[in-house]
Amino acid sequence: MQVHKNYDGDYKKDCLEFERANGLENFVGFMTAADIEKVLSIAESGNVKAYITAGITNPAIAGDEPPRFLSKTINIALVIEEGLTLGAMANAIMTATEAKTYTLLNLGYNATGTTSDGIGVFAFEGEQEWAGTATRLGIDIGRAVRKALKESLKKWEKTKDSL
Template identity: 75%
Template sequence: MEFEHFIRPFDEPMLALSNAPHRGGLAKANGFFFMMVPRDYSGNYRRDCARFEEEHGIKNFVGFMTAADVKKVLAVSRRGSVTAYVTAGITNPAIAGDVPPPWKPGTINIALVIREGLAVGAMANAIMTATEAKTYTLLSLGYNATGTTSDGIGVFAFEGEIEWAGTATELGINIGKAVRKALAESLRKWERTRSVK
């Protein structure tokens, strides 16, 4: 099987805050990628993501991994200055605070590109708002879960003075709408991939 991936370069470097396996944390990024891996993947993710960058001729990208078919489940939604890129697979649903079920591959990855200048605290606030939107979407669609056991999230923005991105702000509202729409679409696509197997 030839894997499909998604690579999103930026026109100029952006500040990134993420829990991504490749260049996670706080960093400057030239873009991000969603890398598809086998369902039974147990490799060296640091080495494999570095090799991915080398093979694709990219550098200083933030990298996410998923066993979901990226080409089939990727969904993109834009609201105002916010664009949400989402890949969803939910074979391992979990509820925060509960003991998770036996591990199976499946990940919800959310990458938010915000074309505004944000303080680092606002980027953390954006992660919170996006996570609330993710959980609401899952519950409203009938999934008894707040996420999966291996979710990834990243926020990409310019350095600036905006301090807040919560649900009372215009930015936070746009984050919530973009995430809800993209995640719902990605989950519908993922369900279709399961029904044809």
């Protein structure tokens, strides 16, 4: 859901209105002030597809006092075509976060993320128990996140002054 760059609204109310206006029911989504059409990037590796929108006007480092809040963020939606346990889903979040952090640092951003990043893992319930960096699934998560985030950030860099 795209919001204005100075958004400071009632997110619960606004999301419910968005859900109703779009005929959705019990949806899961993200809010962003990044121009979704301009920065959305999708990358696939194995059974993993990463959908990422990125904008970095509020970079942060975990454990440091955050800068003043601005409205750009990194949102990651992982769609995994495997049946995962709850533990594997948590593991997938960890692996995706590591890939995000590596990508940011590798591209020269002095940040581990932004102050308002979001991540969602969408998979069927199943028997796959692990999604860490030593597993095939973890490698695919890392590759998809790194590729999509790098592409999204390149798109954002080209358009950030016009947003």
